[in-house]
Amino acid sequence: MSAETANPLKAGRKMRIVAIADSDSYLKFACATLDALGPEWEREVLLVRSPIQPTLEQMTAATAGTFLHGRATAVIPASGLRTALAGADVVLAAATGPVVEEVYLHAAALTPRPALVSGLPGVAFPATKKALRYRALGDAFVTHSHAECRAFSERAEDLELxxxxxxxxxxxxxxxxxxxxxxxxxxxxxxxxQAKVPVEKDERVAILQALAALARRTGFTVRVKLRAWAGEPQTHLEQYPFDTLWNDMVKARAVAGHELEFCTGSMAEQLVPGTAMVTVSSTAALEALDAGLQVLILSDFGVSDEMLNKVFDGSGLLGTLEDLKAGRFFHPEHSWLRDNYFHRQDVPLGHVLAIYAEWARAGKLTLDTDRLAATRKRRVRLRLRTLLPTPALKAIRWVRQQQRDSDARRMEAERAAQGLPA
Incomplete structure (x- = not known):
């Protein structure tokens, strides 16, 4: 973002940006991104109806501290996208790949066409061609570090985007x-x-055992900050939710049950002074570093693209379950920080988006007809994800809620039987 540094916003002439999200992590990314643009922009964030639509609690956490704090986020069906995007100068497709593609197809039919921008909500490694293929109609893709920019630039060149x-x-x-x-x-x-890693059940149990051992040895408050309770929607499917595994461990008397606390809500509320963060690959590690806190990235299960933690190689933050049990946490290497997420931002993103908005208003943004035709052929596969009928979505949510209620009742009964507080 070094080519054009002047802010092209005209006095008294607001630009309009509409962000479309589909999950809690993308909603957080959309709200924070638009919040940073300031009052010169007319801003709107919408959720597209889908099976991973966040719960009310997740929405509250995602919008906390932004211009949408305390306000309901409107939910629309994919069939309403074209109407919702009409009049936008910039569209931020802050969603999973198939939904981004759907958003872009609707926006591409508008005249004048708005600028099409997307990005990922956290650590974006490994940089994949698949992520960019879904976003092939876009004008710009936002990365969050110089290392990410290099990696995605190579993928874009490979795809001739x-x-x-x-x-x-x-x-x-x-x-x-x-x-x-x-x-x-x-x-x-x-x-x-992190929902996707580690993959194996016994690996996840090992993390919980190490956390419990830390709590018993040190007396620290040890908290598991979940993105969602078991059965609730989130961006990625979680085969072995940590709260369910912990309940099973308590039932099997592998742990006492009082060692760990579980919670959801805003991560920022957890990152207070005197706290350390441990994770396998979560973007929350960056939030902890931003607050000056010590961090431990568990390397026991591998450091690789498959484990989504290769980016932390060389950070000085890698450690093991033994480090966790011993209470050893680390501060990052400064050289790693500069290349990974903590660079200085010379040109605000809002200035660059304003340039795209001006181009959109002037009708200077076009689409390659061959690429548009190829994208439309993929549309059938998008429909199942974005256009499920309301009764089907309600049925999915009802089953998930029933499972969560059942787990909660079982846990409460087991704790009562053991004489533990509810």
């Missing part, structure tokens, strides 16, 4: 550059699970 690969700080990171270390003595530890 004309869209620009931009670099912008993750919108929920507030430190201007390298964060200052938190001087407070360590009193509690927060574990941030």
């Amino acid at each position: 004309p869209q620009r690969i931009l670099v912008s700080r993750l919108p929920f990171l507030s430190s201007p550059a390298a964060p200052m270390p938190d001087p407070a003595p360590l009193q509690r530890v927060v574990f941030a699970p």
Whole structure:
């Protein structure tokens, strides 16, 4: 974002940006991104109806601290996208790949066509061709570090995509550059699970056992900050939810049950002074670093693209379950910070988006007809994800809620039988 640095916003002439999200993590990304644009923009965030639509609790956490705090996020069907996007200068497709493609197809039919922009809600490694194929109609793809920009630029060249690969700080990171270390003595530890890794059940159980051992040895408050309770929707399917595994461990008397606390809500509320973060690959590690906290990235299960933690190689944050049990956490290497998410932002993203908005209003944005035709052929596969009828979606949510209620009742009964507080 170094070519055009002047802000082209005209006095008294607001630009309009509409963000479309489909899950809790993308909703958080959309709200934080638009919040940083400031009052010069007319901003709107919408959720497209889908099986991974966030719950009310997840929406509240995702919008916390932004211009949408305390306000309901409107939910629309995919069939209403064209109407919702009409009049937008910029469309931010903050959603999973198939939904981004659907959003772009609707926006492409508008005259004048708005600028089409997308990005991923956190650590975007490994950079895949698949992610860019879904976004092939876009004008720009936003990455969040120089390392990500290089990787996605290579993928875009391989696919011969004309869209620009931009670099912008993750919108929920507030430190201007390298964060200052938190001087407070360590009193509690927060574990941030990742839905996709580690894959195996016994690996996940091993993490819970190590967390419990840490709590027993140190007396620290040890909290598992879930993105969703078991059965609730989230961006990626979680085969072995940590809260369910913990309930099973308590039932089997493998742990006492009081060692760990489980919660959902805003991650920012957990990252207070005196806290350390442990995770396998979650973007929450970056939020912890932003707050100056110590972090431990577990490497026991591998450091690779498949484990989604290759980006932390060389960070100084890698450690093991033995480090976790011993309470060893780390501050990052400064050289890693500069290349990974904590660079200085010389040109605000809003200035660059304003340039795209001006191009859109001037009718300077076009689409390759061959690429548009190829994208339309994929449309049938999108329909199942974005156009499920309301009764089907309600049935899915009802089953998930029943499972969650059943697990809660079972856990409460087991704790009562053991004489533990509810």
